[in-house]
Amino acid sequence: MKTFKILSILVLLISFMACKKDRAIVEVKNIGTITTLGEKMDITEAVYTHSSKDNSSLITLFTENQRFALILRFTHVSFNEIPAGSFTLTKVFPNDAKIYFNDGLTFISHANGETADYFTSGNVEIIKNGDRYKITANVMTAKGATTCSYEGTLTIQGS
Numbered sequence: 001m002k003t004f005k006i007l008s009i010l011v012l013l014i015s016f017m018a019c020k021k022d023r024a025i026v027e028v029k030n031i032g033t034i035t036t037l038g039e040k041m042d043i044t045e046a047v048y049t050h051s052s053k054d055n056s057s058l059i060t061l062f063t064e065n066q067r068f069a070l071i072l073r074f075t076h077v078s079f080n081e082i083p084a085g086s087f088t089l090t091k092v093f094p095n096d097a098k099i100y101f102n103d104g105l106t107f108i109s110h111a112n113g114e115t116a117d118y119f120t121s122g123n124v125e126i127i128k129n130g131d132r133y134k135i136t137a138n139v140m141t142a143k144g145a146t147t148c149s150y151e152g153t154l155t156i157q158g159s
Contacts, residue, residue, distance in 0.1 A: 030152025032135075034063060034070055036106060037144055041068055046135075048082050048154040057083070059126075059135065061150055070148050072104045072124055072137065082154060084128040089119055089139070104139060106146050117141035 032043035041063040050057045059072045059082070074083045089104070104119040122139030137148040 030150070032061065032148065032150030032152065034061060034068060034146065034148045036068070036070075036146040043148070043150050046133075046150055046152060046154045047157060049157045050081075052158070057081075059154065061135070061148060068106070070104070070106055070137065070139075070146060072135075082126070082128065082133065082156075084126045084133075087124045087126075089122045089124075106139075106141055117143050 030043070030046065032046070034041050034043060043061050044064050045062040045066075047060045047062070048057065049060070054075070056073060056075045059074075061070045062068070074087070104122070106117050106119075119139045119141060122137065124139075125134075125136045127134040132151065132153055135148065135150045137146070139146050
């Protein structure tokens with residue numbers, strides 16, 4: 001009789017578990033914008049590239065059809081080590097820093113060709129949460145300010 005009760009309870013529990021609705025899988029989208037020269041554009045792609053030649057890495061944020069790109073360059077980065085933290089643009093290597101943000105540019109593709117403007121100053125903050133990143137950049141070029149805010153994954157490419 002005791003075995004029958006236990007078996008009945010197990011069957012009942014299994015039937016309740018089978019009736020529960022499956023949880024919906026929520027796809028988390030990548031979101032972000034770049035604002036430059038008064039124009040706000042959605043970020044459609046984010047790529048991380050590491051160069052083993054000079055231990056540098058690039059984080060490139062593209063807008064639709066790769067018409068505009070914001071390129072952030074870091075040096076003294078290990079292979080596939082996406083930098084996280086707060087960085088200020090510096091052209092001189094600080095002795096106490098493992099990784100530093102030393103270059104970058106805005107790249108615009110337009111009907112008359114392409115235009116690249118190098119950063120003259122700026123700050124970048126990168127926060128890692130699992131396989132997702134939050135990237136905030138405020139940089140200046142000779143033509144003016146560019147701001148960026150991105151949350152999502154990075155496609156990793158090596159060279």
